[in-house]
Amino acid sequence: MQIREVEQSAGLPAKTIRYYEEIGLVRPNRQDNGYRIYSTEDVHRLRFLQRARGLGFSIEDCRALLSLYDETGRESADVRAIAEAHLDEIDRKIRELKGMRQTLAHLVHACHGDDRPDCPILDDLAGIGDGV
């Protein structure tokens, strides 16, 4: 299978697929003309990567997950540990964004948003009203 076809089946752009090869995640063979040729196993790994990245796992997490996937004698606890750490990280990010959201929504609500120059959003950013 050539790269253009793999784009479809893995759901990844060709550039990304080549990049994943560059960093050693997938190693397709080459045809005599130098073209990459992907086995079903390669495509499988790429799809694995596409899903894992879609769940927000870092490239290094993906590398670890792939190597656990290759290991027949792996312990599911190892996989679960990676997933749980990532889950904690996602929760942390959600909390962080919710904090921003709350402040910002409050400010947007307070701003009349017309042609007048006074603006609670800028006032807040400038620190007006916090005693500085």
Place this chain on the structure above:
Amino acid sequence: MQIREVEQSAGLPAKTIRYYEEIGLVRPNRQDNGYRIYSTEDVHRLRFLQRARGLGFSIEDCRALLSLYDETGRESADVRAIAEAHLDEIDRKIRELKGMRQTLAHLVHACHGDDRPDCPILDDLAGIGDGV
């Protein structure tokens, strides 16, 4: 005020303060020896940046907000538009993370996480069970 002191009052590392100068957000004067010297106005702008970045505004948003802040004849609607667009973006990210969270929490829950090799997390990433 020298940079080490500004670190404290603006709540930003010196490296970041210099970086903000490099990209034209803050322009401190220099002493004869070449050292940066910050006016209260400079510190004010840095604190503004610290807060805006803390709310997740991009550097380019910050640039726009600062220039609106400088403009006495600005319209608050312009500020509000930037803030609302950012709010939408935050909401989008929260939704995205929540989607990941849900899938991942489900998988972690399904994984027994012991020394056995079978693992629903890897099975899902590999696409087992989705008909492919």
Place this chain on the structure above:
DNA sequence: ATAAAGCTTCTAGCTACTGGAAGGTCAAGC
């Protein structure tokens, strides 16, 4: 024969910093 589509490698750029090296400046202590 030639044009279009597909492949290759390589370099550079994106965001927003961060770390580190090499070196100038200044105040204190001996």
Place this chain on the structure above:
DNA sequence: GCTTGACCTTCCAGTAGCTAGAAGCTTTAT
């Protein structure tokens, strides 16, 4: 006067994860 240490400076490189684009080879169709 000299040294030590804490400042300060600039410049270069690296982080994550691609993405854009240039220059050039191969294959296929007309």
